[in-house]
Amino acid sequence: MNSRNRTLTIDGIDVQLVRKRVKHLRLVVAPPDGRVRVSVPVFVPDDLVWLFLQGKLDWIRDKQVRFADYVGKVIPAYISGEQHYLFGQPFTLQIIETSGRQSVIKQADTLLMYVRSGNDANTRSKLLDNFYRNELKQQIPGLLELWQLRIGRKVMEWGIKKMKTRWGSCNITRQRIWLNLELAKRPLSALEYVLVHELVHLLERNHNRRFYALMDSYIPNWRQQKQLLNERCVKGEMV
Ligand SMILES: [Zn+2]
Structure with a gap:
């Protein structure tokens, strides 16, 4: 044979x-x-x-x-004592019942989640997603401002989405980038790397030699960032 x-x-x-x-x-x-x-x-x-x-x-x-x-996915129960990550840092979840507005508030190394009685894991998961979305919305504009200036291109629009297989995406024609909500759990350097990757697509559409040379010049350790991002996670190919 x-x-x-x-x-x-x-x-x-x-x-x-x-x-x-x-x-x-x-x-x-x-x-x-x-x-x-x-x-x-x-x-x-x-x-x-x-x-x-x-x-x-x-x-x-x-x-x-x-x-x-x-296989490996741990499904969170969204109960007190559980650990959740924000920008690479662990926080302990604390559930507090309220009759008022449901929300998540960050306090030292704790995430206080105010919930109405009887609410289920699904609602809690959405509350945490909203919290993550807001945290990303606070970080992205500053990074965009800095990197748009360095790269010399501007996006018309950006947004945050739940994506199963991608950390980010770029629509070159519409000059629009999407970033994965999951990035809120990873270190800020990872968010920055993905954002720069997508912005560089406005200079070079394809993942070719020129694209990687540009990445090298903007973020010399981008390969390490990429590896860290994909290490504990099968999802996460970037396009
Ligand atoms: Zn790409």
């Missing part, structure tokens, strides 16, 4: 390539951790495998996110 194994990295995804006496390309995203393997007929050249995988990236990511959801 003539078989040859190696690993390709395509758009941040490691793919184990196994050459076999098979008739067709066969792509598998395997449990439990979403490892990707492709069986390739001996006669199919590498560039065709590459093209095939390019066309399957969304499908692969979708599968991997499902595995991540299934």
